[in-house]
Amino acid sequence: MSFSIALQSELLKTRRTASFWLSIAGAALIPLIFSLVYVFNAKEVAPGMEIRAWEQHFLRGWQSLSAFLLPMYIILICALIPQIEFKNNTWKQVFASPQSTAQIYFSKLLTVHLMILLCYLLFTLLMLASGAIADLSSSKFRFFENPIPWKSMLALNLRTYLSVLGIASLQYWLSLRFKNFVAPVGIGLALLIASLIAFGFKWKYIDALPYAHPMLTLESIMKRQTFTLATHEWWAIGFFVLFTLAGFFDLLWRKEKG
Amino acid sequence: MSATIIQTSNLSHIFSKGVKTLDNINLQVPQGSIYGFLGPNGAGKTTTLRLILGLLKVQSGNIQIFGEDFAPNRISILKRIGSLIEQPSLYGHLTAKENLEVYRRLYGASPSRIQEVLQLVDLHNTGSKKAKQFSLGMKQRLSIAVALLHHPPLLILDEPTNGLDPNGIIEMRELVKRLNREAGVTVLVSSHILAEVEKMATHVGIIHKGSLLFQGSLQDLQSAKNKSGGLQIKTANNSAAAQLLQSFKPQQQNGSLILPFQTDEAIAHINKLLVQSGVDVYLLQPQSADLEQSFLQITAQ
Numbered sequence: 362m363s364f365s366i367a368l369q370s371e372l373l374k375t376r377r378t379a380s381f382w383l384s385i386a387g388a389a390l391i392p393l394i395f396s397l398v399y400v401f402n403a404k405e406v407a408p409g410m411e412i413r414a415w416e417q418h419f420l421r422g423w424q425s426l427s428a429f430l431l432p433m434y435i436i437l438i439c440a441l442i443p444q445i446e447f448k449n450n451t452w453k454q455v456f457a458s459p460q461s462t463a464q465i466y467f468s469k470l471l472t473v474h475l476m477i478l479l480c481y482l483l484f485t486l487l488m489l490a491s492g493a494i495a496d497l498s499s500s501k502f503r504f505f506e507n508p509i510p511w512k513s514m515l516a517l518n519l520r521t522y523l524s525v526l527g528i529a530s531l532q533y534w535l536s537l538r539f540k541n542f543v544a545p546v547g548i549g550l551a552l553l554i555a556s557l558i559a560f561g562f563k564w565k566y567i568d569a570l571p572y573a574h575p576m577l578t579l580e581s582i583m584k585r586q587t588f589t590l591a592t593h594e595w596w597a598i599g600f601f602v603l604f605t606l607a608g609f610f611d612l613l614w615r616k617e618k619g
Numbered sequence: 620m621s622a623t624i625i626q627t628s629n630l631s632h633i634f635s636k637g638v639k640t641l642d643n644i645n646l647q648v649p650q651g652s653i654y655g656f657l658g659p660n661g662a663g664k665t666t667t668l669r670l671i672l673g674l675l676k677v678q679s680g681n682i683q684i685f686g687e688d689f690a691p692n693r694i695s696i697l698k699r700i701g702s703l704i705e706q707p708s709l710y711g712h713l714t715a716k717e718n719l720e721v722y723r724r725l726y727g728a729s730p731s732r733i734q735e736v737l738q739l740v741d742l743h744n745t746g747s748k749k750a751k752q753f754s755l756g757m758k759q760r761l762s763i764a765v766a767l768l769h770h771p772p773l774l775i776l777d778e779p780t781n782g783l784d785p786n787g788i789i790e791m792r793e794l795v796k797r798l799n800r801e802a803g804v805t806v807l808v809s810s811h812i813l814a815e816v817e818k819m820a821t822h823v824g825i826i827h828k829g830s831l832l833f834q835g836s837l838q839d840l841q842s843a844k845n846k847s848g849g850l851q852i853k854t855a856n857n858s859a860a861a862q863l864l865q866s867f868k869p870q871q872q873n874g875s876l877i878l879p880f881q882t883d884e885a886i887a888h889i890n891k892l893l894v895q896s897g898v899d900v901y902l903l904q905p906q907s908a909d910l911e912q913s914f915l916q917i918t919a920q
Contacts, residue, residue, distance in 0.1 A: 616676040
């Protein structure tokens with residue numbers, strides 16, 4: 362039995378769930394607000410956006426997203442996918458089906474990340490749409506005269522994705538551990554707030570705090586939008602490997618499943 | 620003697636509190652049987668079934684299914700088992716069809732199988748209705764449909780009639796019997812209601828406080844229970860009767876005589892003996908404690 366079958370089964374389970382709608386709503390919120398601001402407040406917003414309109418537009422978008430909304434979305438999506446099994450009392454049926462523990466763990470993990478990628482993709486598309494709406498609604502905007510900076514957009518997406526890997530892997534582990542939805546979300550929220558405070562105080566070990574990584578990436582891409590990874594992004598990759606393996610062995614060695 | 624599908628050897632289990640939940644369980648489920656796994660709530664039925672399905676790690680003892688050791692062959696064995704453990708496990712936000720689709724691929728069943736099992740459990744008309752809107756009986760039937768997707772030769776059902784109305788109970792029983800009769804499916808079904816097991820099982824295992832108190836065919840259980848019964852006699856003169864029946868080792872009890880279990884011929888002979896000796900017989904009654912009583916008796920020990 363191949364991994365892709367397990368993945369198909371997992372994706373089917375997300376149909377009509379909160380995790381799916383959260384990914385869409387999370388992606389749509391900022392572009393929607395931006396569109397409203399552009400349409401109803403063109404006079405005040407448009408000046409200053411004539412040159413490098415898309416770059417400014419996207420940076421502002423990620424600025425609004427990175428500090429709090431994005432980590433919060435990651436915390437929620439990591440909790441919601443395992444919650445499908447907890448809520449329906451279906452873990453036992455999953456573990457009594459002919460799948461290896463690795464298949465169960467990694468197909469679910471991949472489902473979480475496909476949701477995150479869906480959210481990123483949708484965010485980018487809706488941000489593009491929001492720029493187009495601005496240009497169509499008012500002649501003061503110059504979006505269409507500026508080239509779309511595909512390369513720096515890709516760098517932005519890639520690096521912000523890397524910046525959430527540490528959080529995503531730790532939250533996924535926590536969410537598989539706790540039956541109660543409140544536990545992983547509460548722990549995640551507390552760690553996020555603590556990390557934001559540490560970021561505010563410019564703590565010298567800030568690179569080692571996964572929940573500060575999105576902020577650090579934002580800070581870094583404000584300076585340069587290249588593919589070169591910052592130190593904390595390497596940390597994020599390291600945490601991802603560490604927490605993903607820890608979560609896997611924790612599940613594998615569990616004496617009581619389902 | 621037919622092959623044994625499930626065999627556990629000296630299966631014991633202790634949960635963290637130090638209470639021995641299972642003590643040396645030697646379960647033997649013969650091929651083609653409907654094995655009623657009987658015991659009061661908390662006796663260790665679910666723990667045993669969870670061990671058999673690999674949901675609990677075996678602490679001591681050994682499990683063989685289809686003649687293979689379970690742990691090293693887990694996946695290949697699970698492919699041949701359909702299971703329903705405790706309450707139905709269904710995705711409430713999905714329809715009946717979608718719930719089946721989730722498991723169909725995992726078991727490698729063909730797409731046409733979904734309609735077949737839906738018809739089998741009479742849920743083919745539920746359309747876009749979500750599983751959470753189903754009645755408990757429908758949920759239970761859908762869970763059975765999931766368990767049947769891949770034509771498993773072995774079904775493990777934990778209290779499948781729990782919470783069902785009388786009609787649902789009959790339907791479930793008929794379904795289990797039909798699968799056993801027509802498809803030769805071996806069924807291990809647990810229950811805490813003896814009458815339930817009596818109506819469907821061919822073999823019975825009685826578990827109480829973690830120990831297997833009885834195991835054998837339904838007939839074995841019936842004769843065991845007969846032997847535990849006795850013959851109650853009331854006469855106009857009990858002491859004279861006791862004298863006459865001395866060879867049967869009678870015991871006086873609340874104004875009647877109790878004799879150990881007797882065959883029909885012996886009962887007729889006893890009656891004749893009493894009447895011919897001039898002792899008026901008021902009552903002559905075999906106390907064939909029904910299964911319910913013997914179950915209570917066994918579990919009261």
